[in-house]
Each structure stands twice: as C-alpha cells, then as structure tokens.
Amino acid sequence: MRVLLAEDDALLASRLQTLLEEAGYVVIHTAEGRDAEYQGQIEDIAAAVVDLGLPGLDGLSVIERWRQAGRDFPVLVLTARARWHDKLAGFDAGADDYLTKPFQPEELLLRLRALIRRSAGHAHPxxxxxxxxxxxxxxxxxxxxxxxxxxxxxxxxxxxxxxxxxxxxxxxxxxxxxxxxxxxxxxxxxxxxxxxxxxxxxxxxxxxxxxxxxxxxxxx
Structure with a gap:
C-alpha cells in the first residue's frame, strides 16, 4: 500500500519513512510542494501525509489542488501551527486529520491507519x-x-x-x-x-x- 510523505525536514522525514516502511507501507517521499502536488496527481496512493510548510508550494495549496482535480485519498496534515484557525484552514482545504508538531510517530501511524481504513469503507479496526x-x-x-x-x-x-x-x-x-x-x-x-x-x-x-x-x- 503506497503512501505519499511530503515533509521537508530531512530528519523527521527519515524517521517517518522508516516507521511507515516497517509498518508495511511503500513510501513515496518528497520534500518540495510542487513535486508533492505532481506525485499526488499521478500516483495510485492510499493516503498522503503533508507538512503545511513545504517549500515551493505550501501544503494547503497542494491539498486544494488535489481536491480540485478530484483526488480523494485521505490526507493527514503535519504542522507546527497549533491555532484553531490554522487547523480550520487545513480542513477547509480538504485535509482529513491534523497532527501538531511535536507528536509521537506512533500516533501518526494509528491516525493514518484509521484514515485508510475509513476511506476503504472499513470502520472496524x-x-x-x-x-x-x-x-x-x-x-x-x-x-x-x-x-x-x-x-x-x-x-x-x-x-x-x-x-x-x-x-x-x-x-x-x-x-x-x-x-x-x-x-x-x-x-x-x-x-x-x-x-x-x-x-x-x-x-x-x-x-x-x-x-x-x-x-x-x-x-x-
């Protein structure tokens, strides 16, 4: 099962990629917003994990363009912005869930699994x-x-x-x-x-x- 990871923090991205691969996912990693948008348009992915502070094209714009193009895979947002209106902007753009940095990597894995399960029509774990x-x-x-x-x-x-x-x-x-x-x-x-x-x-x-x-x- 393929997951797109859009994160420009090299250390965090490496940790998350290892975690996801050990959990059985095939990870497509990108550190730049325009490439993230492109990969999300062409790849058959089960979900995306997107940092809002991507260079080139911010995460909100990436998600908006996916949704405008009809791409409906679940999106989990990562951000250092903890204010409610920032979270609301993420949901309005088309995100499905939100994690504020710092966070426990295991929590990301649990939330991602839940998003994929629900998107596939499986409510039960x-x-x-x-x-x-x-x-x-x-x-x-x-x-x-x-x-x-x-x-x-x-x-x-x-x-x-x-x-x-x-x-x-x-x-x-x-x-x-x-x-x-x-x-x-x-x-x-x-x-x-x-x-x-x-x-x-x-x-x-x-x-x-x-x-x-x-x-x-x-x-x-």
Missing part, C-alpha cells in the same frame, strides 16, 4: 475474510485464531488484499503497491510470494483469474 483476520492497528494477522507468520513482502501483499476483498487485482497493481523499488512485470517474484501465502493460509482464499490477476475471497 479488524478486517476479516473467512478464517483470516487482520488487526489493522496492531498490523498482525491471525488464521483460525492463531498468529500467522509472514515475511515483510508477504505481509504487504496480504494486507493489500485484505483492504480490497472480492476484487480482482492485477499483477501490476499489486506490484506497484507492495514493492518499494519498483516492479518488474516480467519477474515471477510476485507469483512466488503469492504461492507462499497460499501455502501458509492452507485454504483457497486467494483465487487466480487467468489473464486478469488475483482475488481474495472466502467464496469461490
């Missing part, structure tokens, strides 16, 4: 597909009530499936949303990983649609 359960806040899978051990890439793939149940996902869409360094459509890596996940699930939860992609569903 536990997603379920048959015997498979994902605790979104904890980032843990259970199968038939027991913890499910997954590699980092397997976790990303299965998390993306859980957020898009009963949907046929193409290989390119899966690859773009789970690989940090780009996706080679001619590689069989994705097929190998999905094969491993299938064996760990021990049930027919992931269905192949020849020529189209894969679908996670508790029903055939």
């Amino acid at each position: 536990r997603l379920q597909c048959g015997p498979l359960v994902l605790d979104v806040n904890a980032g843990r899978f259970e199968l038939d009530g027991a913890p499910l051990a997954l590699s980092a890439q397997e976790h990303r793939i299965l998390s993306y499936f859980m957020h898009h149940p009963d949907t046929v996902l193409s290989r390119s869409r899966l690859g773009e949303n789970v690989y940090e360094d780009g996706f080679d459509p001619d590689s069989n890596t994705l097929d190998v990983l999905i094969g491993r996940i299938r064996r760990k699930l021990g049930s027919e939860l992931i269905h192949t649609h020849r020529g189209q992609g894969f679908r996670l569903s508790a029903t055939p």
Whole structure:
C-alpha cells in the first residue's frame, strides 16, 4: 500500500519513512510542494501525509489542488501551527486529520491507519475474510485464531488484499503497491510470494483469474 510523505525536514522525514516502511507501507517521499502536488496527481496512493510548510508550494495549496482535480485519498496534515484557525484552514482545504508538531510517530501511524481504513469503507479496526483476520492497528494477522507468520513482502501483499476483498487485482497493481523499488512485470517474484501465502493460509482464499490477476475471497 503506497503512501505519499511530503515533509521537508530531512530528519523527521527519515524517521517517518522508516516507521511507515516497517509498518508495511511503500513510501513515496518528497520534500518540495510542487513535486508533492505532481506525485499526488499521478500516483495510485492510499493516503498522503503533508507538512503545511513545504517549500515551493505550501501544503494547503497542494491539498486544494488535489481536491480540485478530484483526488480523494485521505490526507493527514503535519504542522507546527497549533491555532484553531490554522487547523480550520487545513480542513477547509480538504485535509482529513491534523497532527501538531511535536507528536509521537506512533500516533501518526494509528491516525493514518484509521484514515485508510475509513476511506476503504472499513470502520472496524479488524478486517476479516473467512478464517483470516487482520488487526489493522496492531498490523498482525491471525488464521483460525492463531498468529500467522509472514515475511515483510508477504505481509504487504496480504494486507493489500485484505483492504480490497472480492476484487480482482492485477499483477501490476499489486506490484506497484507492495514493492518499494519498483516492479518488474516480467519477474515471477510476485507469483512466488503469492504461492507462499497460499501455502501458509492452507485454504483457497486467494483465487487466480487467468489473464486478469488475483482475488481474495472466502467464496469461490
């Protein structure tokens, strides 16, 4: 799942990028406002984390331009401005949530997960597909009530499936949303990983649609 991080403080951006990647997200980082606007226009992202004090184009203008263009992914604003009218300006521009610096990075992660969950139509922090359960806040899978051990890439793939149940996902869409360094459509890596996940699930939860992609569903 891809997240855009628009933050010009190099130290903070590095910490947040590490935190998000460890939580299973693929992070697109930019430190400049005009590039942030561009990335938000062209990339398939689940959410954006935007600092209001970006150089080149401020965060409020970036968000406004996204919304004017019909980009409706959730946006979490970061700012050192704690006054209510500044927060109101952020919400008016189209932001969905607000964090005032300094903040605990773990709080950002929890709020981001909640925004993504709600935007996908999942109000509850536990997603379920048959015997498979994902605790979104904890980032843990259970199968038939027991913890499910997954590699980092397997976790990303299965998390993306859980957020898009009963949907046929193409290989390119899966690859773009789970690989940090780009996706080679001619590689069989994705097929190998999905094969491993299938064996760990021990049930027919992931269905192949020849020529189209894969679908996670508790029903055939």
